Amino acid sequence: MSQALSVPHLLGIKSLTESDIQLIFETADEFKSVINRPIKKVPSLRDITIANIFFENSTRTKLSFELAEKRLSADVVNFSSGNSSVKKGETLLDTVNNILSMKVDMVVMRHSSPGAPHFLSRYIDANIVNAGDGTHEHPTQALLDTFSIREKLGDVSGKKVAILGDILHSRVALSNIFALQKLGAEVMVCGPNTLIPKYLGNLGVKITSNIREALHWCDVANVLRIQLERQHIKFFPSLREYSMHFGLNKQLLAELDKPITILHPGPINRGVEITSDVADSDHAIILDQVENGVAVRMAVLYLLASIRQN
Amino acid sequence: MKLRIDNATIVSPGSTWHGKSPSITIQNGHVTAMDSPGEPAEVVWNAQGMRLSAGWGDMRAQFGDPGLEHKEDLESGCAAAAAGGFTQVCLLPNTQPVIQSKNDIQYLIAGNSRRVTQVRPLAAVTKDAKGEDFTDMLDLHAAGAAAFTDGSAPIWHTDILLKTLLYLQKIDALLINRPEDRLLTHFASMHEGITSTRLGTPGMPRLAETLIVQRDLQILRYTGGRLHFANVSTPESLSHIRQAKADGLQVTCDVAAYQLLWLDEVLEENPFDTHFKVNPPLREASDREALLQGLNDGTIDVLVTSHTPQDEESKKLEFDLADFGMTGLEMFLPMMMKLGEDAPEEVWIEKVTTNPNALLGQKDDPFAIDSLANFTVYNPEQVWKYDAASCKSKAYNHPWFGAEVTGKVKGAIYGNRNWSEDL
Numbered sequence: 001m002s003q004a005l006s007v008p009h010l011l012g013i014k015s016l017t018e019s020d021i022q023l024i025f026e027t028a029d030e031f032k033s034v035i036n037r038p039i040k041k042v043p044s045l046r047d048i049t050i051a052n053i054f055f056e057n058s059t060r061t062k063l064s065f066e067l068a069e070k071r072l073s074a075d076v077v078n079f080s081s082g083n084s085s086v087k088k089g090e091t092l093l094d095t096v097n098n099i100l101s102m103k104v105d106m107v108v109m110r111h112s113s114p115g116a117p118h119f120l121s122r123y124i125d126a127n128i129v130n131a132g133d134g135t136h137e138h139p140t141q142a143l144l145d146t147f148s149i150r151e152k153l154g155d156v157s158g159k160k161v162a163i164l165g166d167i168l169h170s171r172v173a174l175s176n177i178f179a180l181q182k183l184g185a186e187v188m189v190c191g192p193n194t195l196i197p198k199y200l201g202n203l204g205v206k207i208t209s210n211i212r213e214a215l216h217w218c219d220v221a222n223v224l225r226i227q228l229e230r231q232h233i234k235f236f237p238s239l240r241e242y243s244m245h246f247g248l249n250k251q252l253l254a255e256l257d258k259p260i261t262i263l264h265p266g267p268i269n270r271g272v273e274i275t276s277d278v279a280d281s282d283h284a285i286i287l288d289q290v291e292n293g294v295a296v297r298m299a300v301l302y303l304l305a306s307i308r309q310n
Numbered sequence: 311m312k313l314r315i316d317n318a319t320i321v322s323p324g325s326t327w328h329g330k331s332p333s334i335t336i337q338n339g340h341v342t343a344m345d346s347p348g349e350p351a352e353v354v355w356n357a358q359g360m361r362l363s364a365g366w367g368d369m370r371a372q373f374g375d376p377g378l379e380h381k382e383d384l385e386s387g388c389a390a391a392a393a394g395g396f397t398q399v400c401l402l403p404n405t406q407p408v409i410q411s412k413n414d415i416q417y418l419i420a421g422n423s424r425r426v427t428q429v430r431p432l433a434a435v436t437k438d439a440k441g442e443d444f445t446d447m448l449d450l451h452a453a454g455a456a457a458f459t460d461g462s463a464p465i466w467h468t469d470i471l472l473k474t475l476l477y478l479q480k481i482d483a484l485l486i487n488r489p490e491d492r493l494l495t496h497f498a499s500m501h502e503g504i505t506s507t508r509l510g511t512p513g514m515p516r517l518a519e520t521l522i523v524q525r526d527l528q529i530l531r532y533t534g535g536r537l538h539f540a541n542v543s544t545p546e547s548l549s550h551i552r553q554a555k556a557d558g559l560q561v562t563c564d565v566a567a568y569q570l571l572w573l574d575e576v577l578e579e580n581p582f583d584t585h586f587k588v589n590p591p592l593r594e595a596s597d598r599e600a601l602l603q604g605l606n607d608g609t610i611d612v613l614v615t616s617h618t619p620q621d622e623e624s625k626k627l628e629f630d631l632a633d634f635g636m637t638g639l640e641m642f643l644p645m646m647m648k649l650g651e652d653a654p655e656e657v658w659i660e661k662v663t664t665n666p667n668a669l670l671g672q673k674d675d676p677f678a679i680d681s682l683a684n685f686t687v688y689n690p691e692q693v694w695k696y697d698a699a700s701c702k703s704k705a706y707n708h709p710w711f712g713a714e715v716t717g718k719v720k721g722a723i724y725g726n727r728n729w730s731e732d733l
Contacts, residue, residue, distance in 0.1 A: 092627070114509060114629060114630060115628065118581040174508075197506075198502065
């Protein structure tokens, strides 16, 4: 296996090879042991400055990246703006170039526009990590999800993973589909038909609007949050109806003849897409995902920085 | 002034001169002699190895004059059109303000007498192109409006469309509609398909176009009149139009040249490259195949450039925030050359000469003695660089900007104005 990523940026899972993903996992294994030591810090990135540029609200992803960066001894600067619209004045390129003028080596960016990091990568010299671009990709989330499945079940290959919820507006769903398929898993999505892209089936994904069918089929259920902030028009009548027909609850799990592993990228809307008794059950690995998020992000930053340093 | 053109091979399907290379003599802006070798003239163009056709007409271009002159003004736009071989160009009314008064029309055509390229203004059907309240269409027609359209804004209001088709019959004017149901293309910036799915980007379904084509044809059946669909892009649209033509309806349509060259996949090969953000969007191989078939079998009457100049501030942006459109006037010939046998010369020439002229009421034989001189001379084989030095438009938003292209327009004549290069 090669010891370097095949890409200078992490723009999406789409552009990674399977061996890139395996390399990230193996590196994350090492970092996971580091962050469980009394001294959680390594000096790997001490000559690297990273800017976390978040044009969309984020708590956990930003925190997770910042912790990962600090545990690698990188210098960190943060920029947050609730609005990425050019109508507010400065363009994305100007904002980022301003930050880069202060000698920043890597950019971690969240943005509401699909492809914003790809756009940026054409014009700037820094290595870019996509921390979520609109409804397109959220690669580090998919990496930590698949890393957590691997940790829990031993392997991702051959597993059946159901992704439940708002697929249409979810960058987590798309990145997960790409990652799971590259690693040899099967994927089914489940949600109201209005929240499933019309051509998703062409990606080799199974589709259902029957949550029982999805749960019976799968080994792992990844429950997505309803992205009300990305729904400018109506896609379903009410949250009440959504939770009744598409939400995951204990009764549904009790009907199954096998335990399934439950993931959720957070933040959880308890009582909407998942009930508390399921979210807090032994089969839910939601908090493991959060812990693994730091290790996986350390791995991504470390591997991209090695390309830069070489 | 007396001008003689020697040695150019005429491309004019249906004309007795097609394929021949007569010397053409032009005096005071009119053809005075055909097949007149050695006729004394003050200026002689030696067009050896080149083609000559009737002057090209573009039925759908956008400048930014008035209001958005920084994108394209009348001078730069007409210069780009002339350089691209277009002696006539129909401008969309979507300027600021919208073209909806006699004054607006007069402003646009005032420069015609000093330019090679003639502006043929398209006037808005409704005030501010909002689709709600009629403009004074008869008055606009009398002032020189070539046809009526809300341009880039589809006429969404069923009753407005119906009444316009009825009203315009008095003057036998053409109504042009861009078929798009905007309720189905909300927030979308590309074609809906597997590529938009992979790019996580909201897509425009074919349905959004086809529905309006169907609706408009039903209305046309009811009202009569002349309806032209702008920028069709789906096989379903073409089958409805084909059937309507067979049924005897006065319906025509055009396709944008770019639609024949690129597919939506290009947005995955060049991820989120805003050069390729156009409306209607680049679609799939099966759509392109159907469009080429429609072009060759005559279902598509007209080829347009859909020239949409954008400044850097409107294009060097995140994909969903960037404006739609690419330029096309200067790259039209290179695009046709690139299509090669997919769009034979005899086919595309008709779609920028005879067919649009007929739709706009110009049916003269360009080679008849005493007809107004209106010709384009081009070299289909010349390789040249399309860059800031050669580009006449203010805008550079074409994927080939900076590249070597094949096919160069060498001269154009309209009446007593002309330009030429190395002839």
